[in-house]
Amino acid sequence: MQENSNIELISVSKDYGKTKAVDNIDLMVSPGECLALVGHNGAGKSTLIKMILGLVHPTRGTVRVMGHDPLASSFNRVRGRIGFLPEQMLFQNNMTGRETLEFYSSLKGVSLAGIDDLFRRVDLIQAADDRISTYSKGMRQRLGIAQALIGTPELLILDEPTSGLDPASRQNVYSIINEAKNAGATVLISSHALTELDSRIDRVAILNRGKLVALGTIADLRRNIGLPSQIKIHAPASAMERLTQHFGDKCLINGVAQLSCPVDEKVTFLKEVMDLNIPLTDIEVDDPTLEQVFLAYAQKHEQDEKLSGGLDHE
């Protein structure tokens, strides 16, 4: 049996009535890789995850997880090797954190000996024996992450793992993901915003309305969408004239020259500005944020849809 990819999606679609929640997606994720699914609410991330977990039947296409069909009854043997953090979950308030982890450990058939380590890993050891009703939102989220780590899973699926976490805990989540990755696990995380992601993510899949609109490293995505860097130049009025002579009148907005250039040509561009030899008071350089990159992909996809939709009607 080949197990090159821990997750293998081939032309997978899921329709809910007329809505295409997931539309013809191909995706492979290898062991030791961390892939982030990014998209707006309702882009199809959760449906995709549920299909990988065998909770939802795909309308079309093939899903294979660790070489098995998640809908087959034999998949139960594979389930013990998967860790999952659901997007929104209310643990039972009347149980303690420890009881909760004990419950899920027994269901997975995992020894209870490692529970203290899990609590330490997510900085929750002091609260382990408290009722969950006393936990804050962030503590509940961390308990969820500890729960997903039970039995050192080979496939870790985290739906919005950093929601409700402070920056320190968020960094901790990424270091946990990194450890799992280094141990050879496949990590799949979902997020509604690229800005939440960390450089420790290997690849990003951007989903929009059920379709996979971009797949690649964060750097690749940034480059391929071709969003320019924004450069703002502050200078005395006299100097501005020379700037507008050089770059055109349009660039002057509210007394500030706002220019743009391709991301990898910033240095040459700034040299060009400096070579004008005018007294400048300040220069601001803004690379496109991940959020802008993400929005650009989503918008590009919608425009493409409109174009092809228009053609269909003719």
Place this chain on the structure above:
Amino acid sequence: MNRIWTLITKEARDGYRNRWVVMITLVMTGLALTLSLLGSAPTGTTSVSPLAVTVVSLSSLSIFFIPLIALLLAYDSVVGEAERGTLILLLTHPVSRTEVILGKFIGHLFLLTVAIVIGYGVAGAAIAFTGEDGFADQEWESFLRLLLSSTLLGAIFLSIGYVISTWVTERGTAAAVAIGIWLFFVLLYDMGLLALLASDGGNMIDGTVVKWVMLLNPTDSYRMFNLTSSNATALLSGMAGLSADHRASDASLILIMLSWVVVPLAAACAIFKRRQL
């Protein structure tokens, strides 16, 4: 097997933590004691065993109370977990959906059994010890039948509750359907049958047909099982006049009640398997 055990103990612990067991046990004990102590007063010095009186009063109480408690325990079990989001997590673990239903069923049945045995046991013991008859002379067999059949009645309505809980998508709907089911089996069914018989004037409809239509309702099977369990209870409940062919055998009553456990439980498992999350 270990996994089912984990599910069972969790349900049982939940019931304990939620004060469910404590509450229903207290209510059952309170009602049972009140009914049996008040109920035994009018027997005075008749030859009727006070425990038989208790069995008759308690079985009438059970018909209303046990289905309600069972439905309240069960209606929320699947749909509630679905709404809280824990169901998705549970099902990504190596447990089958049938195991989930069975685990909940056994856990809940355990809670109900504890409440019934303690509640009715206390009442039974109180009567037995305060009565003038010797402890061994009491109608213990009828009392044991009451405990067993009450547990069975609870199991029936737990199963029906799971069908509701796996079927509907919202807790509110589940609660409404559960109350509707309770009203139907406990009140409306018999009233409808009575109305039918009254309008018929006792001529057209065959007695045996009426009997079996009545026994299709598990609460009526339960009633018949307990009220005709001995001469004493039959006499007390006005069932003594029934001719032999108007009674149903114990075996067939138990069979009817058992199928009311098994069929809805199997249906709940089947519906749950097809439920999309």
